[in-house]
Amino acid sequence: MKAVLFDLDRTLIDLQTYTDYGAALEDVESLIGSWDDPPAPQTDWDAPTQRSMSILVALSGDPRWCGVSEAIAVHEMTAIADSHAMPRLEDALALSQGIPRAVVTLVAEAPARAVLARHGVDIPVLVPRRPDLRPKPAADQLLEACRLLGVAPSRTVMIGDSTWDAEAAANAGCGFVGVAATREGATRFGSGVMTGGDLVVALELASRAV
Ligand SMILES: [Mg+2]
Numbered sequence: 001m002k003a004v005l006f007d008l009d010r011t012l013i014d015l016q017t018y019t020d021y022g023a024a025l026e027d028v029e030s031l032i033g034s035w036d037d038p039p040a041p042q043t044d045w046d047a048p049t050q051r052s053m054s055i056l057v058a059l060s061g062d063p064r065w066c067g068v069s070e071a072i073a074v075h076e077m078t079a080i081a082d083s084h085a086m087p088r089l090e091d092a093l094a095l096s097q098g099i100p101r102a103v104v105t106l107v108a109e110a111p112a113r114a115v116l117a118r119h120g121v122d123i124p125v126l127v128p129r130r131p132d133l134r135p136k137p138a139a140d141q142l143l144e145a146c147r148l149l150g151v152a153p154s155r156t157v158m159i160g161d162s163t164w165d166a167e168a169a170a171n172a173g174c175g176f177v178g179v180a181a182t183r184e185g186a187t188r189f190g191s192g193v194m195t196g197g198d199l200v201v202a203l204e205l206a207s208r209a210v
Pocket residue numbers: 007008009010011160161162
């Protein structure tokens with residue numbers, strides 16, 4: 001492994017639990033109207049989170065995307081005060097120091113930078129959701145991170161907690177290691193995916209992955 005890409009939410013820091021995606025959706029739907037079934041792969045997120053992220057995926061390239069993203073970002077920003085580090089974050093940051101690394105997240109740039117700073121995550125290469133990149137589970141954000149780090153995707157491992165991270169890694173040609181702090185979380189990826197119970201174990205698995 002030459003480089004590592006970390007998902008942010010529920011991989012490094014839990015912001016998602018405290019983000020009121022239900023309220024975010026009300027704001028989004030006041031902008032764009034209701035949308036019965038925005039097309040995107042299923043995850044094990046709760047319904048408002050899945051729906052918010054699916055709308056961002058489905059609107060990729062649409063002029064309404066920025067307004068929708070900003071409406072959701074207000075609620076992501078509000079959640080930062082309650083956010084907490086995932087298990088062994090500090091150890092994992094120390095262990096991965098010296099390895100080219102980036103954060104690749106569906107969170108918007110301002111709340112992502114603010115929540116990383118709040119928890120002392122000093123990883124300057126950040127690829128948040130952006131209007132010019134198709135969001136995970138597409139490959140674009142991961143390929144942009146590899147380009148910024150100057151490392152081939154085939155020598156890079158994504159570490160993340162969701163099936164969208166795993167799909168994005170596959171689409172980008174990166175390795176993937178799941179991180180799941182709970183037993184039920186460990187089963188979401190299926191038997192073919194290496195999964196660590198915390199960030200340090202995930203990093204150790206990643207170092208042997210590609
Ligand atoms: Mg996540």
